[in-house]
Amino acid sequence: MTEVPDATAKAAALLAELSVAEKIAFLHQHQPAVERLGLAAFHTGCEALHGVAWIGRATVFPQAVGLGATWDRDLLRRVGEAVSTEVRAFRQDTENAFQASDVADKHPMVSLNVWAPVVNLLRDPRWGRNEEGYSEDPLATAEMATAYCRGLRGEHPTIWRTAPVLKHFLAYNVETDRDVIDIEVPPRVLNEYELPAFRGPIQAGVAAGVMPGYNLTNGVPNHVHPLIKDALRAWNPELVICSDAQAPSNLVEREKYFASHVESHAAALKAGLDSYTDNGPDARPTIERFTQALEQGLISEADIDAAVGRLLAMRAATGEFDPDTDPYAGIGADVISCPAHNALALQAARAAIVLLKNEDETLPLALSEPDETDPADNRLAAAVIGHLGSRVLTDWYSGELPYAVSIADGLRTAFGDRAVTAVDGAEVISLRAGEAEFGPFCHQDWGTSVQYPIAVRTLQAVESGKYLTLAGDGDTEVLAEAWTPDGWVVKELWEFHETDEGQTVVRSNASGRYLRVGDDGRLFADATTAEEATAFVVESLTSGIRQAVAAAASAKHAIVVLGNDPHINGRETVDRDGLALPADQEALLRAVVEANPNTTLVLVSSYPYAIGWAAENVPSIVWTAHGGQELGNAVADVLTGAHNPAGRLPQTWYAADSDLPAPQDYDVIGSGWTYQYSRREHLYAFGHGLSYTTFEYGDLVLTVREDQLGALTIVAETQITNSGSTAGQDVVQLYSHALDASVPTPLRRLQGFERIELAPGESHTVVFEVPAERLAHWSEELGAFRVQSGEYEFTVGRSSIDLPSSASVKLNLR
Incomplete structure (x- = not known):
């Protein structure tokens, strides 16, 4: 080099x-x-x-x-x-x-x-x-x-x-x-x-x-x-x-x-x-x-x-x-996984959390253990509901976790075991075929994708915690022996197809073959057609929603943790077919909110969801990517106010599938893709994220500096003040817009950002330097970038649409 x-x-x-x-x-x-x-x-x-x-x-x-x-x-x-x-x-x-x-x-x-x-x-x-x-x-x-x-x-x-x-x-x-x-x-x-x-x-x-x-x-x-x-x-x-x-x-x-x-x-x-x-x-x-x-x-x-x-x-x-x-x-x-690196993992997991909604300042939680001296106060402080509330998931490019702290673990550490309960909220089923019965299995719906046109499910043995998977020579034997859905081909995914007689045949999503009960009573995935498969009666042993509703009703606050398993729906080789939550997860959330309106939705996911109902009906919503070994401590710190959230969305959260062009449409200009060109009303904007404090923006002041070679730089300066009562971080974002452009240019284009921390009442002046070449557009005629003379508007604020201060500058280029 x-x-x-x-x-x-x-x-x-x-x-x-x-x-x-x-x-x-x-x-x-x-x-x-x-x-x-x-x-x-x-x-x-x-x-x-x-x-x-x-x-x-x-x-x-x-x-x-x-x-x-x-x-x-x-x-x-x-x-x-x-x-x-x-x-x-x-x-x-x-x-x-x-x-x-x-x-x-x-x-x-x-x-x-x-x-x-x-x-x-x-x-x-x-x-x-x-x-x-x-x-x-x-x-x-x-x-x-x-x-x-x-x-x-x-x-x-x-x-x-x-x-x-x-x-x-x-x-x-x-x-x-x-x-x-x-x-x-x-x-x-x-x-x-x-x-x-x-x-x-x-x-x-x-x-x-x-x-x-x-x-x-x-x-x-x-x-x-x-x-x-x-x-x-x-x-x-x-x-x-x-x-x-x-x-x-x-x-x-x-x-x-x-x-x-x-x-x-x-x-x-x-x-x-x-x-x-x-x-x-x-x-x-x-x-x-x-x-x-x-x-x-x-x-x-x-x-x-x-x-x-x-x-x-x-x-x-x-x-x-x-x-x-x-x-x-x-x-x-x-x-390797030394104390300094573990502490950095916690800092990163905290910094990545985005507070999407906080109606009436329902967060941070005021959690406390039940008052045993008050007979009327027999409710738990919080119920953590959902499969992802008690688990820390990895993805295809994760390492082996040195340890794992779930969200339920993190809250128990903060408030004591007796103050927090956790339930999966998943249906527990068995599969019956004549004298044979298999289960009980914890039954999870992970939704559909382009590759999985029918909803895929995992079946986790309640007794051992292991997943039903393909095993043996040729992947024809079926055993509950996988600790997690994993592998380049995910062998733990099952499709349920209803027969005309009201029974169910189960198909392996990995091999395409159907389940059959062998003469020895064991399960095999070797039937090539639905007709050759064993037809099962799916018996519900425990209602996940009923379990979740009971837990929510018994607690002062319900924390519903939904999202994806990174190995299943949306991963390398597998695109999603839409933005919706899996149907079972949406139903679980609605039932919990009805049982306990004091609900927080925590989304743990690799990507955005279209959560229009939740955005309207759930008081507080938090999003985090899968956060690694310290996920639970980080989320608990944000929910309880031990850490003031300052993550900001790195991509637009669209309101519906209809807002999206075709996946192969890369013309972000012509099709109105991304925050730069989209004129749609989005669920949450690029750069969005809330705080437990408030920040006030002063005037935006622009100056133009010219160096000895004639190159221009726009200097943008503004003062940020923490006007709240809590210390916090803000991500100051500067955007530009060409007012006199001869071609379509971004409605807003990110030109700078800084994450700053301020104590209550503290002010800080943020200065951005934007070389004029960053205002250029590609000229097909010239085969090069071109900066046009004209007026340029700069805006600064908390997201790509929350921009309280603006100023314009006119460039006269030789």
């Missing part, structure tokens, strides 16, 4: 010593050792989205969308620092790092090349991977990603603690047919909306590489897209481009863009793809394809050298080839 010439020189010297065959082998993700040169085996890729993932027990921070909700650059930098420090610990102190981990392979090779963060914009809340992004806004995403990368990279001037790779270039927001879908992106949307999220961290010098997305953009697969060179490498010539898993082979097998793998691999190398994540750890197909491409003259040795040189330079930049000078070499396993 350009800032580490010694590493580049070391890489060049090693490259000169490698044979052609050795260099070709280095193009695969799993690079072999070269003992004669002292080169160890290496592979690209260690998942580190919100903690070290897939390799063992490590600190788990909130999902990326939750980190985005903090609007806190310094916090993101410190989280990145903690994550990269734990990556180093796993690599350098392997035996101790894996000692307490529940992983099959106790000693996997750990790479200092981390595949994080995801900078795809949260354009569409139905996107299955919504949890992985920071924001729907390009500036906010770029700023947060830059901060996280800065933490991952480390503070040393030449040695990188880890080498982050940005995901997924380009226009990747659809999971359905993601490896064949062709996304049309107009030039203005491409340059004003999609590219800036990548450009920010790359030009800041804190990203080591980029991973292309599976899709095609404007007719060209991203893995051979000319923008790899025309944009990414123009910003940094030394960027390493790592393929997504199996994407090189997809160029032929799925996309059919090339006639042969030899041709496709050659084209990808020439387009700028350096590392090939293909066929798992088996490098032989990749080696054979490149060897033939070289023999056929489709590529040159210089093409190979360019790619391998960049890969070696990235390795060198982490200090791998000079361990004696590596400032991070002493990091050991004691940092």
Whole structure:
């Protein structure tokens, strides 16, 4: 990388010593050792989205969308620092790092090349991977990603603690047919909306590489897209481009863009793809394809050298080839889930919580234990209702939790066990077929998605707490033995189909086969048709709603915790088909509110919901992404007022599915997508979030500064005062609007944000500096950005629609 010439020189010297065959082998993700040169085996890729993932027990921070909700650059930098420090610990102190981990392979090779963060914009809340992004806004995403990368990279001037790779270039927001879908992106949307999220961290010098997305953009697969060179490498010539898993082979097998793998691999190398994540750890197909491409003259040795040189330079930049000078070499396993990292996880989980509604200041809760001296006061302080109230869930890119504090746990810690009760509110059922009976199962409805056109359910054995799952050879046996719905294919999902006779056949969503009771009385999922399946009578043993209503009525305050399981509905490969809560969850909420109007809804989810009924009828509503190990303490701190919430929504919460264009419609300008262009009335606006205190905004004062080269900067200044009686944080947001634009421009465009903390009565002056180039729009005629002369309005406030102060400035550009 350009800032580490010694590493580049070391890489060049090693490259000169490698044979052609050795260099070709280095193009695969799993690079072999070269003992004669002292080169160890290496592979690209260690998942580190919100903690070290897939390799063992490590600190788990909130999902990326939750980190985005903090609007806190310094916090993101410190989280990145903690994550990269734990990556180093796993690599350098392997035996101790894996000692307490529940992983099959106790000693996997750990790479200092981390595949994080995801900078795809949260354009569409139905996107299955919504949890992985920071924001729907390009500036906010770029700023947060830059901060996280800065933490991952480390503070040393030449040695990188880890080498982050940005995901997924380009226009990747659809999971359905993601490896064949062709996304049309107009030039203005491409340059004003999609590219800036990548450009920010790359030009800041804190990203080591980029991973292309599976899709095609404007007719060209991203893995051979000319923008790899025309944009990414123009910003940094030394960027390493790592393929997504199996994407090189997809160029032929799925996309059919090339006639042969030899041709496709050659084209990808020439387009700028350096590392090939293909066929798992088996490098032989990749080696054979490149060897033939070289023999056929489709590529040159210089093409190979360019790619391998960049890969070696990235390795060198982490200090791998000079361990004696590596400032991070002493990091050991004691940092993994250490007290400082656990405290940071709690701080991040608190900062990510957004108070959506607080009618009549029903929060914070005034909880107390029942007054045993008062016979009339026999109610519990609070009832926590809902499956997610007693559980802490992970997602596909989470690490193994070192510990977990649920919301019920957090409230019990705050107020005592006797003051808080928790119930699932889920129906308990059994399945009967003649003499055979299976259950009891706790029966959860997780809604529908594009991939799951019928509602999918989990069946959790009441006795053991384990989920009914596919097992045995060929996944045909069915046992209650899974601790959580998990895995690339989720084998714990079941569809209930009613027969004409009023009975039910149960279909595995994973295999497509139906349940059958064997002659020995065991369950099998091997019936190919509904006719071959066993027809069950579904018997309700316990009414979840009746249980929830009783708990709510017995408590002074009901806390209903709803949301998603990140492994089920809305995840990698699975988009949502809409914004509604699952039907059973909506019914549960309505029943609880009727039983106890003093209800708070806590949404724990990877994405927004259309909760129109709740917004009208529930007094207080809180949203948090899945918050990691400290979720429960963080939510309890907010509900009780121990922490004043200051999270802000990183994306628009739309009121209904009808407000959304088609998922593949990327024309945010023409279709009125995102807060920038939408004229609809939304449920909750981009940037929205409430506090337990109030903040007053002074006048917005604008000045224009010109440097010696004639470049203009707009300086925006305003004073914020905490006018309430409680200390709190506000996220001050500055937006612009071009009043004289000759083309459609954003109704409002985020130009700056700062999270500040103020004591009661305290004031602080916030100053934003906005280079005039940020006011530019892409001119298709010029093929470049253009800032027009004219009047520009700036507004500042608490969200994209709550903007109490404004001022205008007229720019006369030469």
